[in-house]
Amino acid sequence: MTNLIIALVVGVFFGISLNKAGLTKYHKIVNVYRFTDMTVLKFMMTALVVSMSGLYALRGLGLVTFPNVPATYIVGNLVGGIIFGFGMALSGYCPGTAAAGAGEGKLDYLIPGLFGFLVGAVIYGLTYDQVFPAISALANFGNTTMPDLWNISPFLTILLFGLMSLLLFYLIDRAGWQRKEKGE
Amino acid sequence: MKFILNYIRKDEWSPYVAGVLLGIVGIAAVWASDSLLGASGAFENIAGLIGQAVAPALFDNMYFNFIMPPGITYGVMLVIGLFFGGLIGAASSGTLKWGKKDAANSDEQWKRIFGASVWKRWALAFVGAIILEYAAGIAGGCTSGLAISGGMLLAPAAFVFIAGMFVGGIPTAMLIYRNRF
Secondary structure, three states: OHHHHHHHHHHHHHHHHHHHHOOOOHHHHHHHHHOOOOHHHHHHHHHHHHHHHHHHHHHHOOOOOOOOOOOEEHHHHHHHHHHHHHHHHHHOOOHHHHHHHHHOOOHHHHOHHHHHHHHHHHHHHHHHHHHHHHHHOOOEEEOOOHHHHHOOOHHHHHHHHHHHHHHHHHHHHOOOOOOOOOOO | OHHHHHHHOOOOOOHHHHHHHHHHHHHHHHHHHOOOOOOHHHHHHHHHHHHHHHOOOOOOOHHHHHHOOOOOOHHHHHHHHHHHHHHHHHHHOOOOOOOOOOOOOOOHHHHHHHOOOHHHHHHHHHHHHHHHHHHHHHHOOOHHHHHHHHHHOOOHHHHHHHHHHHHHHHHHHHHHHHHHO
């Protein structure tokens, strides 16, 4: 029960961050694929740098244990990601931003969005046996992390990811890697 | 203090500021509840709940019984929280769409490219949503459950998924926008 209340609170702040980053807007999502507005990438990479540093530091201090790490099965992660990108460019949302946008009162998020996810969930659940076991068996590395898999220091990995993010932010914000919208 | 309050009320924050908030939320979820963020899984829990009530025989399979058991799970509560988070965020900047004339499709870019037709927006959004949920199933999570949650634990899956998102998203946007890409 306590966990469910925590989930609700976590969700509220998650939703506020999505709203304030502008991710509950169709054009913010689609324009990351047109390279005319890289907000999504900046938002996600900042969140990743903060959370990976915090979590590995807290674990180093013995203050948290990690939950089950999402499983790596290269073909399924990649094919799923490609189809997901297709759906994102088509709809301009993903499951999380659609839920937050629905709360804002956007009916194109509330009705076709949330209903579409339920339909997709039913189709997936009913075809799971034919699809998932086969695709997740390919190049399956299990519930692993890069530091464990390659036997490298997590802090070095995070440092490299942080530097890579900073370089990318610099290129987007200062070196003109973001394309201009046509006609502007 | 006034500056901070004014900033909070803005329609859009810097993505870096909003990103720091999401990062802290991700840490808090692990620390306070030993759980990861996620959104797509909740729809599977709810679909199972509805399905087993409406057509018990059809939904009496391995997936809905064991892999994603129906119920009001952590993920479902998180998605309800997302809904209210969006509501609070928009309310703070006075941009709520409830009852507004353009609530059915409020995106100016969409209207400029595809016209004012609401059903066209809804049809593409509906098809897109079905595809998103199915793809999240195959990949093992969505942008929150896999890209953010997996990424913050340094799971290779997250970065493979993010690469896939761009491999799928860029050509789709090119196809839809054509010479306006």
